[in-house]
Amino acid sequence: MKEQHWCPLYTSFQRLLLLLVSLCLSPSCSGRTWAQRKLPCDVISLNHSLAYDCSCRKLLRVPHDISWNATELDLSSNQIKTLSSSSFWNLQNLTLLDLSYNFNPQGHPLKIEDQTFSMLDQLEALLLDGNGLCTVPRGLPSGLQILFLRYNDIRTVTPEDFRDILRIKVIRLSDNCQGSVCSGTLDIANHTFSSLTNLTNLTLSFNRLKVIPNFLPASLQLLKLERNLISHIQQHDLSALTNLSALDLSGNCPVCSNTPFLCFPCNTPNGALQIHPDAFRSLSQLQELSLSGNSLEHLQTSWFENLTNLHYLYLSFNRLVGEIATGDFLSVLPFVEVMDLSYNNAGQNSHNLTLSKNFSKLASLKTLHLENYVFSALHKNHLEPLYSLANLSVLNLGTNFIYWTDLSLFEKFHNLSSIGLSENSLTFLSKRVDALSVNGYGWGYEPDIDRYGPFIHKDQFYRRHLPNIKPECLAYGPVLDLSKNNIFHINPDMLQGLNNTACLNLSSNFIGDMFNGSEFVHFSKLKYLDLSQNKVYLRYEHAFSELTALEVLDLSYNKHYFLVAGLNHSLAFLEHLDSLKVLNLSWNEISTLTDKTMASSSLQELNFQGNRLDIMLNEGLDFNHLFRELNNLTSLDLSYNQLRHIPSEVYDNFPKALRHLTLSKNGLEDFNWTMLTQLPHLEELDLSKNHLEQVALTVSTLNSSLRLLDLSHNRISQLAPGFLSGARSLYVLNLSFNLLELINQTTFETGAENHLQQLSLHGNPIHCTCDLLEFQLWMRSNEVEIPLLASGVTCDMPMERKGRSVLSYDIEECVKDDNAMAFCILTLLLVVHVLLVSLTAHLFYWDLSYILDYCGAKLKHQCLLQHTACVYDAFVMYDTTDPLASDWVLNHLRVELEERGERVRPLCLEERDWMPGVPIMDNLSNSVRQSRKTVFVLTEGFLSRGVVKMAALLVQQRLVEEGVDAMVLLLLQPQVLRRSRILHLRRRLCRRSVLEWPATACPAAQRWFWHNLKRAIRKDQRATHASLHGTYFTGR
Incomplete structure (x- = not known):
């Protein structure tokens, strides 16, 4: 039977006394700290800065109670409609103000009055992205150094727009004229930026510019002009930018045959960007140059002759197959470290990869991306120009539809640590079978390139590593990426020559082997093996036993054979992997196993989500001891296993060393809280997104090490008094999105007994009545972080307060109402008493006198005795x-x-x-x-x-x-x-x-x-x- 709410009744006097004591005895939570917590913002104080994060709070105006000494204010992604000088009248210490994405749902742009920011003398960064602005705001503070105006509707900029901000260093004006909504171009008047002598970073991408703006300041170090309509680069367009270190001209003349966006080909010969031979001659400080997506067929040596500091060169999405074969331009790039020549296939297919001998002159080259050249076989002589490059460490040959290669050819490289062969057609069956594929059986497939934009592969991570490789894989050492191929059988003879490989990615293939311990004999140093998204059949006890150094094994998304009835599935191979630390068996829909227990003395982390433990734990199947022999297991994820109920014997057989246990998204209707006594080291327990209705009466009596308890997205409607009594280790409690209507002060500890640091309560149907008084007082007297307190913890009842913050309910109203009621009752009693005394004295005076005298005498006699x-x-x-x-x-x-x-x-x-x-x-x-x-x-x-x-x-x-x-x-x-x-x-x-x-x-x-x-x-x-x-x- 459902228990009743614990709702202690307080009299008016008790409530008033409780309020006074709370306010008087809690100086740590009074003043500025409590005022900050009432704001719909997260407050971060670090050294001498005070930052307010008010983003994504559905605010309609700037909060009034922000402290005068705030230095950073984030108001992005709200619904603010109007800004004026009074919006920031007391925030003269602001150095950063983010007002991005306040474009309200009705489609009206953010209205910014003139001189709105003029009083913010200390302001250095102003972010106004995505607000539908039509003009640059007037009256910007003179000390401004960073100005973001991306994703607006600005069509014209003039020198007047920036006359007050001569110290500006960064201006980003991209995406102001893009897509079908803009039929013209961003009009930049002459000398708009010429007076900005401190400007170092200028972004004008996605504005349909047809020419490079003239009179740009010589102080520029970064200039981005990608995805415009510039068709010609004249000799003197960039000649004044002698300090330029990064130039992005990508996507101005794209190949429109396969672009997933509105594309405008250049009206030039061959549709290519026309670059004057001496256009880059004055850019001696240039370190990064992007010419991707410009339909280039030829690269002139003169472009690069004077670029002696060039380190990053991006040439993807062009038509440079011929240049890759001849490569005269390569002879003048001795300092380039990263080069991207991907997606330069113009529709023609080749059986061989042809690299210019001049690649050998790239003495500093560390990373080479050569995706989508499209050739059928990779032989040793194809990469011969690269063998002499002592610094080359990353070679990306993905998406080339290679049918055959000999991995031993990569032994000739001096320092190669990452090999990318993802998204090819490799099978590694035998030389004869692969030869049939090369000679025409199955060849002739025309790839359909579906990439968003011609400016891919430009982030910092891509410069040094392969795309789509997990960071934890890279951390182990040399990487071989064979994912997304046609491999359906592991042939050890075809996987030779890369003995130093530490991470092998075989995910997203068609591998259906019954591994027996012989498949990876040539990978003696392998530590990370990714076999996810295949059809692996786990049957033999000695599977993977040849990988003595293996630490991470990913077998997720291999459900094919687990769904076939009648097959034996064994995990006994775990006993022989003495170095294995992490095992991923997620999303296999495992419902039965040959072995009733999993045994491993080294395994520390097990991901078992997306399986069918609900079937395995049925009475009579005897899988209650499945995890008992995992003696050193510290992390166990059992989410998405459709568990409505967990037998008590399963709790008793959880590994005693567990520190992290996840049981979320199972639909659990009950949880045996006493099992926490069996897990003395448990620190994190995730029970979110279940159907729990009750929690333990006292957590501390069950576990003394629990630090995080996630009970969000359940059906909890009440918490027992003393729920956290004595819970000294619990720091984070998540109760968001439950059915809590009333929260009592007695549920949580106060003062020195309170060790809670974060309490999440948003998404609960809280009743904002006087019964909430004690919880309001608890919040005042305890410095516990409550995320979204002012915006997400809202009232559900009464109806007139629905959707409003619980902080909008003034607790003094309760005290005043009770005082008025108490005063009324006392007055009424006094009047009635006076009337009764008067009437009685008038009618029964002698009788009352006799009775009083008699009682007094008897009382005195009795007291004397x-x-x-x-x-x-x-x-x-x-x-x-x-x-x-x-x-x-x-x-x-x-x-x-x-x-x-x-x-x-x-x-x-x-x-x-x-x-x-x-x-x-x-x-x-x-x-x-x-x-x-x-x-x-x-x-x-x-x-x-x-x-x-x-x-x-x-x-x-x-x-x-x-x-x-x-x-x-x-x-x-x-x-x-x-x-x-x-x-x-x-x-x-x-x-x-x-x-x-x-x-x-x-x-x-x-x-x-x-x-x-x-x-x-x-x-x-x-x-x-x-x-x-x-x-x-x-x-x-």
Whole structure:
């Protein structure tokens, strides 16, 4: 049955007191810190900078409460409509302001009034990308150094636009006239940039410029003019840019036969970009040149003769097959380190790769990209010009539709560490079979190049590495990329010559081998093997056993044979891979295995997502111990396994060394939280995107090492009080996108007991009522980061607050409402009281006076009696000469009445409390008078003593004088006074004052005896005979 919410009720006074205590005792969260947390921004303070990240918050205006000393402000990707000088009136310390992508959904551009930024004297960077601006904003601050105006609708720029920002260093004006929405061109007036003598970086790409702007400043170091309509580069267009280090002219005359974008061929001979022989002669400082996508067929040597500092040359997407074969231009590029000659095939296919001998003169070349040359076979002599290049480390021959090659040819390279043969047609079956393919069987396929744009391969990563290679693969050493070929069988004889390979990528082939430990005998140093997206059949115990150094094995997306019924699937090979650390078995839909357990002493990470553990863990299949023998496993991912319920035995058999456990996206309806006690080292637990409705009552009692708990995207509607009590190690708790309506303060710890650093709550249907008061106070008094607190943690009820931040609900409203209600009730009670007193006094004055006087007198008399008579609760008379009686009184009766259960006031005992040297009669009289009751412990021979008779007479005297029966008879021995008529009479008149110690040693009977004794001592006995005696002696 679903538990009820824990909703403690607070009175008005308690709420007010709680608010005052929270505000007074939490100075660390008051002032600026709490104000920052109420903002819809993330605040990052580092050294002397204070950055506000308010991006993607659906803001309609600039927040007012941003601190005056903010240095960076990111307002990108919001819905701000208008900006004026008042928007930033108190932010004069800003150095960076990002207002990109505030183009609202209605299609209206961002409106920026003149002089909006003029007061921001410290501003150095202003980003205004994607705002639909039609003009450059007026009144920019004079100290501005970086200005972004990309993806706008600016059609004209003039010198007036930049006259106030003479210190500007970077201007990016790309993408202002691109696509079908712009039929003209970006109009750049003469001398627009000439006065900007500090300008070093200018981007004018995607603007349909037809010529290079004139009068560019000589200070320029980077100039980007890609994807314009420039068809001619004249001799003096770039002659003044003597400091230029990077020039991008790619995509101005593209080959339009296969471009996936609006393409305009150049109206020139052959449609190629026309470059004057001396166009680049003055660019002696140039380090990077991109001429990709310009339909070039010839490269003039004069272009590169004076480029003595050129390191990066991009020539892809041209028609340079002939130049690659002759290569006169290569003789003047001794310092080039990265060269891209990919996609220069103009439609003709060749059986051989023909490289110019001048490639051998590229002494500094480190990376060569030669994709889509399209040739059928790769022989040793084809790469002969490259063998002498001592610095060449990366060779990319992908997408060439190569049918055959001998990998041993790469042994002739001196320093080759990355070989790219991806997206070819290699099979590696035998020389005869591959020869048939080369001679025409299956040849003649025309590749369909579908690349977005002619300016690919230009990021920093691509300069030094192969494309689409995982960084973790590169980290292990030399790489051989054979992915996306036609390999369906591993032939060891065809995979020779690359013994130093550390990472082998065979993904996305058609490999369907039953590996038996002989396939990779020539890769003795292999550490990373990628066999993902194949048809691998895992059957033999010694599969991959030849790879003694293997650390990472990727077998994901190999579900083909796992779906075939009746086949045996074995993972026993893991026992023989002593160096294996990471195993990826994801997305194989594994539902059965021959072996019931996976055993490995070295495996540390196992990815098992996208399988069918729900079938394997069915009762009777005996896979509950599947992961038990993975002794050193620290990370286990079991997401996407359709697990609705996990048997308890599975929890018990998780590896004890686990640190990271992922069970997300399974549809779990319950989770055995007590299993956390079985995982003493668990640090991260991901239970997101399931169907959980409840969580553990107290996390700390289950696990003391848990640092991160992700419970997002579940159905949790309540959290128990003390949920995080004692959770000293838990730093991150994600409760976003659940069904939480109310969050109590008692759920989380406060003060020094609170160790939580981040709490995610956005996406919950929170009810913004006064019951949320205590959580608001908790947020104020604890510096816990709550992502999207001001924008994502919103109210769901009441309806008038729906969608608004929980911070918009003023907690003082609760206090004020309760105060008003309390004051109203008190006033009403006061009025009613006055009326009742007045009416009663008028009608029943004498009756009330008599009753009050009588009650007062009785109360005074009773208080006097209690004050004078009860020093002791009981005076115990017993035979001090009888050792058994003394022992029973001191060690049983005394202990029971003074030390256990509902205790009485001290007992008066002859051996303990009588004053030495005082006469016996005085001690006896004082003890009887000062005790509520006198208890006679009766034993044989005790009644014959005179002191007993005297004590009985004193008790009788109290009965006569005070009308109180203070005698309690306790028969310790059953034969005492058996035939006494007086005892029988007392039992009739006052039976509760006569008690008998149980004859049998029954615990229940003894407990009942002690209960009756305590009651007899405490209760005043005014028996009938007491009244009779009092009447007789007093004459009343």
